[in-house]
Amino acid sequence: MNAVEVKNLTKYYRGFTLDHISFSLPGGCIMGLIGENGAGKSTIIKLLLGIIRKDEGSISLFGRGESGRQHLLKDEVGFVLDELKLNCEFRAKNINNIMSSAYRHWNSETFYGLLDKMNIPVSKRIKAMSRGMKMKVGIAIAMSHNAKLLILDEATGGLDPVVRDEVVDMLYEFTRDEEHSVLISSHIVSDLEKLCDYIAFLHHGKLVLCEEKDRLMEQYGMIHCTEKQLSELDCSAVIGKKSNQYGAEAIVRRDAVPKGLDIGPTDIEKLFVFMNRGNHNEEYDKK
Amino acid sequence: MKSMIKNDFFTFKKFLLILTVVSVILNFKWVIDFCFGAELPGNDFISDFALYPMMYLPVLPTLLCTVDMRTGWKQFGAAMPVKRSDYVGSKYLLTLIAGLIMICMITVCGVISRLLFHSAIDAEYFYFIAALFMVLNLFCAFVTPFCFIGRTAAIAAYMILLVVIGSSATVFLDSSLFDKQGLELIFDIRTQLILFVCTAVLYALSWLISVRIYQNKDL
Incomplete structure (x- = not known):
């Protein structure tokens, strides 16, 4: 079963069009979205997460298409956006409190355990955290509710190589379970090369290619x-x-x-x- | 919905606390004034000062939306397993709860003052308070949908409302309507019922319009 299936996904903006994108991410695989700035990577991710509305096409998660209960599917989707978009006054306990009400399978122990593992002080406010720490908190949130699919938008951008390596390791760990899939966009192609099974290359809002990484290496x-x-x-x-x-x-x-x-x-x-x-x-x- | 309310509450905990403390102080000042010999005027049901914090209530959803926009919570919330109508609902609920708390404080202060001066705590007092609460919610019902369009729209709507209400109030106070008969209209149970139904319908309508606006918005 495909974790993500996108058909003819289109979004029109003034001066930019995400043009009839179609791809599928098989369950248990990692797909990397590559493209220059403004190629449409974040637009695809925002469409998948329901942050923006599509103009044409269809999105299906875990084989379930769009319905009025689409928001329930998000219970199985963990996401990390380019920034930790939470109130900077919040501490870990506030985040835990909010997320435990939002996600049916939220696990506080996992959340605090991950923070501890990543050396994030629980009492620290978000505003006092470095970018790397914020990203780690974002990853901890995404991984604490038993998600089957992780969607990451530039999650490794702006991180130093050590933290990036830790993040890559965590994603490896996540995909050990065959049911877990990851869709990740990044400018740092070397990270994607290490991680991904599939590569989708976007250019000016169009999907130039979407192939298995090994096949790409064979073909080119x-x-x-x-x-x-x-x-x-x-x-x-x-x-x-x-x-x-x-x-x-x-x-x-x-x-x-x-x-x-x-x-x-x-x-x-x-x-x-x-x-x-x-x-x-x-x-x-x-x- | 619960997660959205929690986020809004954590975000505006300090603001709500300040608003509550200011309300208490302003009402308390009223109590103190009476203790030091001020007379309880016949038609004054609440302290004028107590109304000032209440004027901030209709802009509470706008302030929340502005903070959400700045922090990015709108996007984060939209990606969570929560309906967009829940995001809208939390703003309405929080405003309603804040309004209820403030009106309860005003009522309690009013009752204490009346007990201190051995004045009768009659039904008229509670009718007045109820009318005030409903008018306040009518304000909120008018302004809140604009905050889902944008902060500028909401502030413009609030300003227009203040000007309209201000000039209407001036006309009303100068006219013969604001006499004993005018006030008695508020104390009529039928007027109260009509006001309640109007407020409830307009509040629900405002909620639905806000959901409609927010539902298809790109965040």
Whole structure:
């Protein structure tokens, strides 16, 4: 069963359109949403969480479509937004009090246990916490009500590498249970590369690709060659390229490149950067 | 709904406490004044000062919504397993409860004053208090839907209401309506019932309009 299924999801803003996005996240998997600033990652997450309303399309969580009781499904969804959007005067006991009334399966022991594990002082007000601490509180909230799906929007952004690593470990721990799924958006592609089973790449409000990470690695590769060699390749084979006076490097589709050309492995970060640069280069080439 | 009310209560605990203390002091001042020889005027049912804190009640939902906007609670709350109508409901309930507490304090202070001066605690006093409470809720019913449109809209609505009420009150006080007969109208059980029904209907209508506004809003 798919934890998330999105079909033709569309949201219109002045100057930006999230354009007919369709993808599904199988249960027990982690999907990373990658895209440049303003690509539509947060819009998708806000639509999934019901913070904003869709204009077209459908969203289904755990195989259950939209109904008047959609809010009840959120009981099984933990979320971490880009900031801990709670009153800065609150302490852990206030948060525990509020959340215990909101979530049917809220577990105070788990919540305080996680705070303790992450060295968050219970008596500290939110306003006195660092960004890293706030994010940890957000993660503790998301993980304290037996959620089956975690949705994280830039949860690792602005965190130092040590805290980021802790967060990644916690997400690993969470997905040990095969019923647990995670949808995470981040600029820090290296984190997603470590974590994700699936990668969804967004560009200007459109879903460019949504694939299993391992398949992406199989499908795409990097070549280092001369400009002339690159220009001889089929246009559809080149995903993105970068050239300078010493030569050119490009991300290519392995199946569309003639045999004999040395294709090296690539990583998600390079794929992401080159895909973003791809169009710019084309425009540059036309000039 | 409970989680929303708790959040609003924790957020505005200090504000409500200050409002309550100020109300008590202003009412207490009234009691003290009488103890020091002021006379209990025939038509004065409550201290004028006690009304000032009550004027803040209609803007309470606006203040709550502003804080929610600033902290991001609107988004957080919308992502929780809570209906949007519960978010709206908590604002109405909290205002209603705060209003009830304040009106109870005014009533208690009034009763104490009357006991001190051996005045009769008659039904008229309670009719007056009930009318005051209902008018206060009519204010809230008018202003609250605007706070779900935006803070500016709510403040504008409140200002307009104050100007309208202020000028109407001036006309009313200057006219012949504000005499013994005018007041007796309030003491009539039928007037009270009509006022109660009107308040209840308008309050419910205001609640529904607010839910409708908030339901499809992008947060």
